[in-house]
Amino acid sequence: MFKVKVLNQEVIKKTLGMKQVIEGVEKVYTLKAEKRAHVWPMIFHEFEPGVADMDIKSGYLKDADIYGLKLVSWYGENPKKDLPPLIGTTLLFNMKTGAPMGLLSAEHITGMRTGAAGAIGAKYLANKDAENFLMVGTGHQAPFQIAAILMAMENIKTVRLYDPLNFEKAKELEGNIKGLLKEEFLQYYKEDEETYNALKKKFNVAFEAVEDLEDAVKKSEVITTATPSRKPMIMKEWVKPGTHISCVGADMSGKQEIDENIFGVAKVIVDDVNQATNVGETEMPIKKGIIDESHIIGEIGEVMLGNIKGRTSESDITVYDSTGIALQDLMISNLAIHIAKEKNIGEEILL
Amino acid sequence: MFKVKVLNQEVIKKTLGMKQVIEGVEKVYTLKAEKRAHVWPMIFHEFEPGVADMDIKSGYLKDADIYGLKLVSWYGENPKKDLPPLIGTTLLFNMKTGAPMGLLSAEHITGMRTGAAGAIGAKYLANKDAENFLMVGTGHQAPFQIAAILMAMENIKTVRLYDPLNFEKAKELEGNIKGLLKEEFLQYYKEDEETYNALKKKFNVAFEAVEDLEDAVKKSEVITTATPSRKPMIMKEWVKPGTHISCVGADMSGKQEIDENIFGVAKVIVDDVNQATNVGETEMPIKKGIIDESHIIGEIGEVMLGNIKGRTSESDITVYDSTGIALQDLMISNLAIHIAKEKNIGEEILL
Numbered sequence: 238m239f240k241v242k243v244l245n246q247e248v249i250k251k252t253l254g255m256k257q258v259i260e261g262v263e264k265v266y267t268l269k270a271e272k273r274a275h276v277w278p279m280i281f282h283e284f285e286p287g288v289a290d291m292d293i294k295s296g297y298l299k300d301a302d303i304y305g306l307k308l309v310s311w312y313g314e315n316p317k318k319d320l321p322p323l324i325g326t327t328l329l330f331n332m333k334t335g336a337p338m339g340l341l342s343a344e345h346i347t348g349m350r351t352g353a354a355g356a357i358g359a360k361y362l363a364n365k366d367a368e369n370f371l372m373v374g375t376g377h378q379a380p381f382q383i384a385a386i387l388m389a390m391e392n393i394k395t396v397r398l399y400d401p402l403n404f405e406k407a408k409e410l411e412g413n414i415k416g417l418l419k420e421e422f423l424q425y426y427k428e429d430e431e432t433y434n435a436l437k438k439k440f441n442v443a444f445e446a447v448e449d450l451e452d453a454v455k456k457s458e459v460i461t462t463a464t465p466s467r468k469p470m471i472m473k474e475w476v477k478p479g480t481h482i483s484c485v486g487a488d489m490s491g492k493q494e495i496d497e498n499i500f501g502v503a504k505v506i507v508d509d510v511n512q513a514t515n516v517g518e519t520e521m522p523i524k525k526g527i528i529d530e531s532h533i534i535g536e537i538g539e540v541m542l543g544n545i546k547g548r549t550s551e552s553d554i555t556v557y558d559s560t561g562i563a564l565q566d567l568m569i570s571n572l573a574i575h576i577a578k579e580k581n582i583g584e585e586i587l588l
Numbered sequence: 589m590f591k592v593k594v595l596n597q598e599v600i601k602k603t604l605g606m607k608q609v610i611e612g613v614e615k616v617y618t619l620k621a622e623k624r625a626h627v628w629p630m631i632f633h634e635f636e637p638g639v640a641d642m643d644i645k646s647g648y649l650k651d652a653d654i655y656g657l658k659l660v661s662w663y664g665e666n667p668k669k670d671l672p673p674l675i676g677t678t679l680l681f682n683m684k685t686g687a688p689m690g691l692l693s694a695e696h697i698t699g700m701r702t703g704a705a706g707a708i709g710a711k712y713l714a715n716k717d718a719e720n721f722l723m724v725g726t727g728h729q730a731p732f733q734i735a736a737i738l739m740a741m742e743n744i745k746t747v748r749l750y751d752p753l754n755f756e757k758a759k760e761l762e763g764n765i766k767g768l769l770k771e772e773f774l775q776y777y778k779e780d781e782e783t784y785n786a787l788k789k790k791f792n793v794a795f796e797a798v799e800d801l802e803d804a805v806k807k808s809e810v811i812t813t814a815t816p817s818r819k820p821m822i823m824k825e826w827v828k829p830g831t832h833i834s835c836v837g838a839d840m841s842g843k844q845e846i847d848e849n850i851f852g853v854a855k856v857i858v859d860d861v862n863q864a865t866n867v868g869e870t871e872m873p874i875k876k877g878i879i880d881e882s883h884i885i886g887e888i889g890e891v892m893l894g895n896i897k898g899r900t901s902e903s904d905i906t907v908y909d910s911t912g913i914a915l916q917d918l919m920i921s922n923l924a925i926h927i928a929k930e931k932n933i934g935e936e937i938l939l
Contacts, residue, residue, distance in 0.1 A: 238596055238693070239675075243937045245589055277631045280646060282655075284683065291686060293657065295631060295644060304633075306644065308657070308679070310686025318685065324590075326688045326939065328659070328679055332635065334669065335642060335661025337677045340691055342589070342939050586594045586935055588677065588693050 238587045239336045242574045246342045248583040252576040253349055254425040255384050256432065258569055262353040263541065265298065265568045266508070270538030273299040274564050276509075288313050294563035297332055298571075305329040307343050307566045327570045337588055339574045343566060346573065350565040352381025354508065355461045355483040356389035358557025361540050362506060362547045363481035367458035368394045373450070373471070373494070374464035374486065375400040375410040382461045382485065383414065384422040387439045390459065395443045397453045401470050407446035414444050451475045462486050462494040473498040478552040484518035485559050495556075497522040503554040505533050506540055506547050509562050517560040589938040590687045593925045597693045599934040603927040604700055605776040606735050607783065609920055613704040614892065616649065616919045617859070621889030624650040625915050627860075639664050645914035648683055649922075656680040658694050658917045678921045688939055690925045694917060697924065701916040703732025705859065706812045706834040707740035709908025712891050713857060713898045714832035718809035719745045724801070724822070724845070725815035725837065726751040726761040733812045733836065734765065735773040738790045741810065746794045748804045752821050758797035765795050802826045813837050813845040824849040829903035835869035836910050846907070848873040854905040856884050857891055857898050860913050868911040 244252065268274040276296035283290040289312045297304035309325040316322060325343025330336065359367075370386055370393045372379055379398070387393055398414070400407040418440045426433040447453040454460065454475040462471070463485040471482070473496045482503075486494050500522035507513035514523055514530055522528045534540075537557065540547040548555050577583040595603065619625040627647035634641040640663045648655035660676040667673060676694025681687065710718075721737055721744045723730055730749070738744055749765070751758040769791045777784040798804040805811065805826040813822070814836040822833070824847045833854075837845050851873035858864035865874055865881055873879045885891075888908065891898040899906050928934040 238598075241691075243594075243939065245937075245939050247589075277633060277644075278629065280628045280631070282628060282648070284648075289686065291655065291681075293628075293644070293646060297633070297635075304642065306657075306659070308681070310681065312686045315685060320685055320687065324686045324688070326679065326681075328677065328691075330642075330659070330661065330677075334666060334671055335640065335663045335675045336671065337675070340592075340679075340937075340939065584937055586596075586691075586937065588594065588596050588691065 241337050241586050241588045242339045242577055243584040243586055244339065244341045244573055244577055246345050248577060249342060249345045249573050251582055252573040252580065253569065255349060255352065255388055255422050257572060258349045259353040259356060259385060259389060261568045261572050262350055262565050263357055265564045266357065266538035267541050268298055268300055269564060270536060270542050270544065276563055296564050296567065298564055298567055301568060301571055302332045303329055303567055303571050304332050305567050305570070307563050309343065327566055329567060329570050329574065339570060341570045341573060346566055346569045348378065348381045350569045351378060351485060351561055352385040354559040354561065354565065355382045355463065355485045356385030358483035358506070358537065358559055359386055359459050359481055360389040361537060362555040362557055363390065363459045364479055364551055366392050367481070368392050369397070369457045369459070370395070371397045371399065371453050371457035371460045373399050373401065373460065373462040375406045376463070378463040378485065379410060380414065380417045380421060382463055384418055386459065386461065387442065388436065393442055395445065397457065398444060398446045399450050399453055401464055401466060404446065404448050411444050411446040464494055465492065466494045467492055469493055469496040471495040471499070473502065476554055478554065481555045481557070483557045483559060487516065487518040487520070488560055489516045490520060493521045494518060497525050497527045499554065499556065500532070501527045503556040504547060505556045505558065506535060506537050507533055507558040508537055508560055510536060512560040512562065513558045518558045592688050592937050592939045593690045593928055594935040594937055595690065595692045595924055595928055597696050599928060600693060600696045600924050602933055603924040603931065604697070604920065606700060606703065606739055606773050608923060609700045610704040610707060610736060610740060612919045612923050613701050613916050614708055616915045617708065617889035618892050619649055619651060620915060621887060621893050621895065627914055647915050647918065649915055649919055652919060652922055653683045654680055654918055654922050655683050656918050656921070658914050660694065678917055680918060680921050680925065690921060692921045692924060697917055697920045699729065699732045701920045702729060702836060702912055703736040705910040705912065705916065706733045706814065706836045707736030709834035709857070709888065709910055710737055710810050710832055711740040712888060713906040713908055714741065714810045715830055715902055717743050718832070719743050720748070720808045720810070721746070722748045722750060722804050722808035722811045724750050724752065724811065724813040726757045729814040729836065730761060731765065731768045731772060733814055735769055737810065737812065738793065739787065744793055746796065748808065749795060749797045750801050750804055752815055752817060755797065755799050762795050762797040815845055816843065817845045818843055820844055820847040822846040822850070824853065827905055829905065832906045832908070834908045834910060838867065838869040838871070839911055840867045841871060844872045845869060848876050848878045850905065850907060851883070852878045854907040855898060856907045856909065857886065857888050858884055858909040859888055859911055861887060863911040863913065864909045869909045
């Protein structure tokens with residue numbers, strides 16, 4: 238029998254700090270670029286169109302010696318039964334022996350790794366001296382994105398919050414965000430004084446809910462979009478030279494957050510070319526003929542390794558299309574298991 | 589959070605009786621024939637050819653309201669590390685909500701459902717008055733096949749045991765099989781006097797290790813092959829009219845247990861046409877041009893539903909090609925979870 242660590246959401250929150258998650262996702266990007274990590278074909282099934290579906294994403298990470306899968310189901314009617322519509326489960330295996338090693342709830346890890354991914358795009362593509370960050374979308378993902386950006390960037394002074402549907406939601410986040418950052422992201426480091434103080438300082442920026450997206454875009458050097466939008470919100474004319482945009486929301490065909498014409502003038506970097514062109518923000522600019530695939534400079538891991546250049550001038554407009562890859566979930570799940578073992582938290586079962 | 593039942597091998601042995609497993613596998617066959625159960629594409633990856641691989645088989649069963657997957661890894665060098673070469677893990681979900689409901693060790697369930705599958709082939713295709721059963725292969729699978737056949741058939745009086753590599757192994761099984769049947773299959777029913785006594789009577793047959801396969805085949809009306817063989821062991825000339833053969837061993841391309849010419853004169857029924865023709869015993873007869881796919885009468889579920897006829901005369905030779913389908917694992921895993929809950933055994937975790 239094998240010892241399998243079981244980590245539910247409550248335990249996972251105690252295991253993961255955003256700093257390590259950013260490092261973990263960076264590692265995934267470079268492993269992928271070095272072809273030491275691979276995804277297997279996705280399985281997708283619609284039980285009832287528009288009502289219930291599920292997908293299984295799987296793959297392996299050679300250096301981390303793990304393989305596994307994340308199964309995510311979406312049941313639109315679940316909230317009526319007091320259940321979450323999205324449910325994710327990750328199963329992890331030891332690649333040296335094939336033994337099962339972990340069963341994890343996937344939601345918090347998805348939130349963390351998605352936040353890290355958007356921030357890594359900014360870290361490697363935005364101008365280092367960027368001071369103004371605009372968060373488009375004030376839902377579940379927003380605090381993850383904001384925390385990660387503030388950690389990954391050095392000079393952010395103002396964070397503007399825009400909600401495409403409801404200004405009140407942006408106002409509400411403006412009121413809550415300092416508390417959320419403290420509770421959900423800073424507290425984790427409370428026993429590591431140096432990191433705690435450094436992050437406390439980084440989190441101490443101005444937050445401002447905004448109603449006028451055009452004005453906010455014009456004032457920002459770094460923008461992240463994390464919405465379920467199906468039509469462009471940010472227009473090309475509003476984007477000033479030097480701006481970086483991390484597009485995080487688009488993860489299935491038909492989703493779009495920014496004007497496809499931005500792609501025509503931007504340096505475009507993606508997490509995975511295949512996913513970006515099929516289900517990411519890059520899908521529409523290609524479908525509408527604004528760019529073809531050759532316009533994509535490459536994958537972020539290649540930029541990190543120095544194999545390709547992302548930004549080459551202060552005035553470049555850069556776009557990072559983050560579609561999210563299963564390998565991120567596997568890497569961060571593995572990290573959570575290691576930390577849970579160290580901290581002696583979470584259940585261990587014999588399977 | 590969701591309550592997820594965790595069942596390891598020790599617990600699973602306490603939950604499953606072969607009688608219910610046979611009923612469960614029968615249900616899978618008929619659901620499949622009614623197109624109320626589906627398998628999704630298999631994911632297969634060879635980490636190192638001939639050394640380590642893994643596959644993920646998944647699907648759903650509509651009436652049982654479950655979906656899920658079985659991940660099986662094979663690491664040929666594991667025994668050197670005192671680990672099993674084959675490791676299987678099953679993850680089960682509620683199809684009404686998408687919630688995870690069970691994590692199970694897959695080995696014992698695979699053994700049970702494979703035994704049931706071979707026996708169901710005999711039950712629906714062999715002559716009812718068959719008295720002589722020949723078990724070809726005396727490895728891990730043999731006791732499962734023997735127990736299931738003795739339960740599913742009414743008139744077996746003699747069980748002959750043949751091992752293609754080592755007569756001593758057959759002799760050893762001859763010495764152990766009564767004890768194994770009692771411990772592993774009869775004891776489960778110790779609190780159900782009626783079933784216990786009925787099975788005790790059914791298990792009370794003669795067991796005989798044999799060295800001469802030709803002679804044994806000629807004396808048998810029902811034969812099951814469960815070996816990893818890659819060349820035919822049973823020749824067409826030895827098979828008398830009326831014989832039924834359940835071929836259970838072939839589950840990947842290149843495996844073969846019986847003379848391909850038997851297919852030319854037999855009525856051939858399979859569990860899944862696609863798998864049987866690609867990785868089952870039916871692969872070779874087709875590749876060698878003895879039959880084409882149209883020679884396959886159909887799937888066992890269709891026979892059970894009465895949509896097609898398997899055996900139509902006492903003198904027919906029938907072949908059942910059982911390749912094993914993931915839906916069997918899901919159905920029996922679901923059964924194990926239900927029984928474990930009833931018996932209040934096995935762990936329950938919050939995920």
